[in-house]
Amino acid sequence: MKGLEVREALLITLRDINRFWKYKFWLGAQIAMNLADIVIFAVIFNNLVNRQYIPDYVKFLATGILALSTFASAFSIGREVGIEIRREFTHYLLSLPLSRTALVFGRIMSGTLRGLIYQASFIVLAMLVVGMPTLEGFLLVLATSTLLSASMSSLAIAISTSTRDFNLQATFRSLTYYILFFFSNVFYPEEVLKQRFPSFLVTFIKVSPVSLASDIYRWAFHYYTSIDIQFEALLLTAWTTITLLLASLLYMRNLTKI
Amino acid sequence: MGLREDLNSFYMLVLWDLSQMKRRTVFVVMRISWFVLQVTIFGLAMNAMVRFRGIVAQGIDYYHFYLFGVYSSMLFSISVSKAYDVAEEFEEGMIEYLLSLPIKRKVLALGRSVGGGLAAFLFTVPMFLVIFVLLGSFEPLAMLISILAALVFSVGVTGFVISVVLSLKSSDTTDIFFGVLDALIIRLSTVFYPAVIIAKIAPYYYASLVNPVSHFVDLLRTLFFFEEFKTIAVADPYLMMAYLFGFAAGVASLAIYIVERRVEGGGWK
Numbered sequence: 361m362k363g364l365e366v367r368e369a370l371l372i373t374l375r376d377i378n379r380f381w382k383y384k385f386w387l388g389a390q391i392a393m394n395l396a397d398i399v400i401f402a403v404i405f406n407n408l409v410n411r412q413y414i415p416d417y418v419k420f421l422a423t424g425i426l427a428l429s430t431f432a433s434a435f436s437i438g439r440e441v442g443i444e445i446r447r448e449f450t451h452y453l454l455s456l457p458l459s460r461t462a463l464v465f466g467r468i469m470s471g472t473l474r475g476l477i478y479q480a481s482f483i484v485l486a487m488l489v490v491g492m493p494t495l496e497g498f499l500l501v502l503a504t505s506t507l508l509s510a511s512m513s514s515l516a517i518a519i520s521t522s523t524r525d526f527n528l529q530a531t532f533r534s535l536t537y538y539i540l541f542f543f544s545n546v547f548y549p550e551e552v553l554k555q556r557f558p559s560f561l562v563t564f565i566k567v568s569p570v571s572l573a574s575d576i577y578r579w580a581f582h583y584y585t586s587i588d589i590q591f592e593a594l595l596l597t598a599w600t601t602i603t604l605l606l607a608s609l610l611y612m613r614n615l616t617k618i
Numbered sequence: 619m620g621l622r623e624d625l626n627s628f629y630m631l632v633l634w635d636l637s638q639m640k641r642r643t644v645f646v647v648m649r650i651s652w653f654v655l656q657v658t659i660f661g662l663a664m665n666a667m668v669r670f671r672g673i674v675a676q677g678i679d680y681y682h683f684y685l686f687g688v689y690s691s692m693l694f695s696i697s698v699s700k701a702y703d704v705a706e707e708f709e710e711g712m713i714e715y716l717l718s719l720p721i722k723r724k725v726l727a728l729g730r731s732v733g734g735g736l737a738a739f740l741f742t743v744p745m746f747l748v749i750f751v752l753l754g755s756f757e758p759l760a761m762l763i764s765i766l767a768a769l770v771f772s773v774g775v776t777g778f779v780i781s782v783v784l785s786l787k788s789s790d791t792t793d794i795f796f797g798v799l800d801a802l803i804i805r806l807s808t809v810f811y812p813a814v815i816i817a818k819i820a821p822y823y824y825a826s827l828v829n830p831v832s833h834f835v836d837l838l839r840t841l842f843f844f845e846e847f848k849t850i851a852v853a854d855p856y857l858m859m860a861y862l863f864g865f866a867a868g869v870a871s872l873a874i875y876i877v878e879r880r881v882e883g884g885g886w887k
Binding site for chain 1: 647655664666667791793806815818819822
């Protein structure tokens with residue numbers, strides 16, 4: 361992208377960020393749900409879990425919720441982009457004096473920033489509940505959040521613009537959301553999964569972007585000490601690069617073809 | 619108007635609510651996929667993760683406990699989602715239309731509560747049947763009472779939802795109120811954990827004791843596995859049944875009061 365295109369992408373990003381505050385009621389409910397998971401569900405469930413697998417469920421879930429919160433928030437951009445396609449508002453966007461590359465990257469960037477903004481308060485909460493990460497760990501948390509948020513917002517945009525039909529849009533988005541949500545290690549550790557599920561499913565869960573991010577957060581907050589952090593970070597980067605590339609191409613195509 | 623006309627109006631309102639079910643195909647698809655993932659991945663993983671032995675009698679694992687919880691939380695959430703339908707009706711002017719019909723407001727409130735509750739219950743029937751199959755329990759009396767309890771519970775929740783939406787008269791406030799309520803009510807109940815475990819944290823325990831979701835889910839558990847669950851339920855089965863009927867009657871009365879005395883057309887924010 362050239363200098364002018366970067367400026368145009370930033371304008372689109374700022375516009376989307378401003379619109380983010382319109383959804384304060386959705387945000388309120390989402391925050392309540394994520395907070396309730398930590399301060400109610402995890403606190404009570406901590407008395408029920410087998411300590412052999414999870415020594416402290418509150419710490420385990422507080423770090424997992426970091427991944428869940430940024431994922432859910434970044435994913436929300438898909439809903440708006442879907443509405444634009446349905447109402448043909450995209451024609452207006454395409455008529456603006458800016459390049460399509462700037463438009464696509466502006467949208468993905470705003471989705472990424474939404475995830476990061478939303479997650480900020482949960483990082484503070486994780487610091488209070490789990491402990492302070494080192495400077496290196498903190499930087500890793502930021503990088504992981506950016507990667508996860510970027511891949512999830514671009515994925516949501518690609519899915520939501522794949523059809524004009526509202527019902528199909530909502531169904532595709534929800535199914536993807538549920539798969540990423542349940543097929544992750546946010547709520548349960550790998551040892552437990554190995555006990556119950558076939559190895560291919562355990563591997564599938566382990567390499568999903570939400571699981572990779574959860575593992576990295578747990579390592580950065582000193583909950584895990586023995587994971588291959590470089591490999592997991594590399595895998596998450598690969599996920600994000602592929603998702604970004606494919607989703608950008610799809611969105612670019614869907615802007616005019618759907 | 620006589621009783622005959624009132625009953626006819628009531629019947630038409632219930633039918634109208636049931637006819638709205640067709641509009642919610644996507645919602646059903648989403649709920650079914652959520653349910654499938656809950657009883658397979660989530661439920662099985664949670665079952666492997668907990669220490670349940672010593673809390674209930676032998677032979678029953680956490681998965682049995684959890685299945686009733688999944689069903690109850692789903693019925694609650696689907697009943698609560700009526701709030702968004704009513705909010706939409708307000709935005710479309712449908713509420714004003716209903717208020718202008720020659721129907722007693724008392725009948726209108728009851729008809730919408732029962733119709734909405736029945737629709738919510740019917741959505742969950744296939745999932746309820748799956749739960750019976752997974753539990754391997756087909757005790758006719760337990761099935762009959764549990765279906766009745768589910769119906770009473772969903773009518774109660776729908777009545778409550780209608781009362782609140784008609785009082786709030788705002789889409790945004792409705793969104794946040796029910797979003798937060800859904801998150802808190804489910805977690806502060808015995809859906810995921812038995813009362814004896816919640817009792818370790820007093821404020822959460824007292825909240826779970828007055829929570830109708832706890833009474834509903836524990837009633838289901840004791841209906842099917844009385845010996846195993848009787849000691850960990852929030853109350854005696856008869857008390858839980860009485861609580862559910864009291865809850866439904868109470869919120870239906872509240873809905874009647876609000877629709878009869880408070881609601882006027884317009885003013886939606």
